[in-house]
Amino acid sequence: MCGIVGLVGHTPVNQALYDGLTVLQHRGQDAAGIVTCEDDRMYLRKGNGLVKDVFHTRHMMTLKGNIGIGHVRYPTAGSFSSAEAQPFYVNSPYGIALAHNGNLTNAEELKHDLYVQDRRHINTNSDSEILLNIFAHELQKTVNPKLDITADNVFDAVENVHKRCRGAYAVVAMITGRGIVAFRDPYGIRPVAFGKRETEQGIEHIVASESVAIDSLGFEMIRDIEPGEAIFINHEGELFSRQCAENPKLSPCIFEHVYFARPDSIIDGVSVYKARLRMGDYLAKTIMKNFPNHDIDVVLPIPDTSRTSALELSYTLGVKYSEGFIKNRYIARTFIMPGQKQRKKSVRQKLNAIELEFKGKNVLLVDDSIVRGTTSSQIIQMARDAGANKVYFASAAPPVRYPNVYGIDMPAAHELIGHGRDVDAIAKEIGADRLFFQELDDLIEAVRKKVPNITEFDASVFNGEYVTGDIDQKYLQHIESLRNDNNRESNDADNEVIEIHNNA
Numbered sequence: 001m002c003g004i005v006g007l008v009g010h011t012p013v014n015q016a017l018y019d020g021l022t023v024l025q026h027r028g029q030d031a032a033g034i035v036t037c038e039d040d041r042m043y044l045r046k047g048n049g050l051v052k053d054v055f056h057t058r059h060m061m062t063l064k065g066n067i068g069i070g071h072v073r074y075p076t077a078g079s080f081s082s083a084e085a086q087p088f089y090v091n092s093p094y095g096i097a098l099a100h101n102g103n104l105t106n107a108e109e110l111k112h113d114l115y116v117q118d119r120r121h122i123n124t125n126s127d128s129e130i131l132l133n134i135f136a137h138e139l140q141k142t143v144n145p146k147l148d149i150t151a152d153n154v155f156d157a158v159e160n161v162h163k164r165c166r167g168a169y170a171v172v173a174m175i176t177g178r179g180i181v182a183f184r185d186p187y188g189i190r191p192v193a194f195g196k197r198e199t200e201q202g203i204e205h206i207v208a209s210e211s212v213a214i215d216s217l218g219f220e221m222i223r224d225i226e227p228g229e230a231i232f233i234n235h236e237g238e239l240f241s242r243q244c245a246e247n248p249k250l251s252p253c254i255f256e257h258v259y260f261a262r263p264d265s266i267i268d269g270v271s272v273y274k275a276r277l278r279m280g281d282y283l284a285k286t287i288m289k290n291f292p293n294h295d296i297d298v299v300l301p302i303p304d305t306s307r308t309s310a311l312e313l314s315y316t317l318g319v320k321y322s323e324g325f326i327k328n329r330y331i332a333r334t335f336i337m338p339g340q341k342q343r344k345k346s347v348r349q350k351l352n353a354i355e356l357e358f359k360g361k362n363v364l365l366v367d368d369s370i371v372r373g374t375t376s377s378q379i380i381q382m383a384r385d386a387g388a389n390k391v392y393f394a395s396a397a398p399p400v401r402y403p404n405v406y407g408i409d410m411p412a413a414h415e416l417i418g419h420g421r422d423v424d425a426i427a428k429e430i431g432a433d434r435l436f437f438q439e440l441d442d443l444i445e446a447v448r449k450k451v452p453n454i455t456e457f458d459a460s461v462f463n464g465e466y467v468t469g470d471i472d473q474k475y476l477q478h479i480e481s482l483r484n485d486n487n488r489e490s491n492d493a494d495n496e497v498i499e500i501h502n503n504a
Helices: 014-023 057-062 107-116 127-142 151-164 211-216 255-260 272-290 307-317 340-350 374-385 423-430 440-448 473-483
Strands: 002-008 031-038 041-048 067-073 088-090 096-104 167-175 179-184 193-199 202-208 220-224 229-234 239-243 298-301 325-327 351-353 362-367 390-395 434-437 498-501
Touching (some): 002 096, 014 202, 014 211, 041 057, 067 096, 127 151, 127 167, 151 179, 151 229, 151 239, 179 202, 193 211, 202 211, 211 220, 255 272, 272 434, 298 307, 307 362, 340 351, 340 374, 374 390
Parallel strands (some): 362 390, 390 434
Antiparallel strands (some): 002 067, 002 202, 031 041, 031 067, 088 096, 167 179, 179 229, 193 202, 193 220, 325 351
């Protein structure tokens, strides 16, 4: 899972890109990168770590130009080497930098085609570099070498990208001295939106994974990029758009609303905050149906993502809501931490129980989801250690039973606590006295209730139905081998800002 941002302005964009990435930091904490453009030169800085650690004053001063893109990364395959931090860059044609959120499900096939047919070499294990080279190759084919690039050239290239690439991808790319292009896969699985703001110098545009980054930088949200659509913003600030896919169908990832997106974001017209409120309401009704004579004394959220659902659940259930855990905000989100050992170690560093809220009580702990079960089991034990009489557990999402193949790190099926276990078995595994899961139909209704035009979601982690229709057991075994924690290596090498001269 990653976050992307792009800006076309009339003044330097380095600070705005930094601020945008900071707002999107929840989408990736492994690496960050920014590339800007001034005239025919690009300036690139990227490396492992949080945004605040990768970019220092000396880096910001050398990221020159009024156009730029940025990226925060959590990898789902390959290594944790800083060499795989984004954006990536190719010199031909023009000089193109690209940042990507998602996962190409035919990456190996594309990599082979690039080498054999397109004569392009891939230097990393990242499918984002593959996507960059596919786009660059297709753009080079569409451009008349005697003329400059046009919006139609860009859109023709994106159309061919859609024909070659499968999977989930939300992309922002910068073409040296020409502008920024952003596009979304034909299913719209991963989110991306764009906005504008009026300045004394003229209109400026922004592209970002979530609307919260658009709002926080003072831009007005225009809309989400449609599935299969591309937009091109030239260096003068003119915006062009075109549908580039033959049969687009909006099938967004429902897990964005469960966990990843910030509650103050609006994705495909859906308020994440309102969706999570409805999740809590539906979950409470499930509890009342299955446990009508409950003895729950207090509802306690596991901070932070579950707070909204837990609050509405307590209201519907008619049970007191309270805060039972204090979170150390300087510890990263455990679900997207690299390595199982680090996940286990971080839970008790991240949360501390308030004993008064647990002692002698029957508590209902509410979380957004249960993936590996690592966090859940440790938190339940913390509640018991704090003196809880009984510990019930509720998940605002259904059991996660299948791997995600579209850019979320839910790897091997055997690592998912819900795979092959019923509710009672999961409850026993995590140590809960009783366990409640959201029904999938209720989750879908909670998200789409106010936006009925969304007829389908990618809910593959819950039901094993992959919307792109190209996933088989062989592919699932392949990604399991790629995502094994033992196969990932970390490289903390530091990179200074790279000045890229492009004479095309």
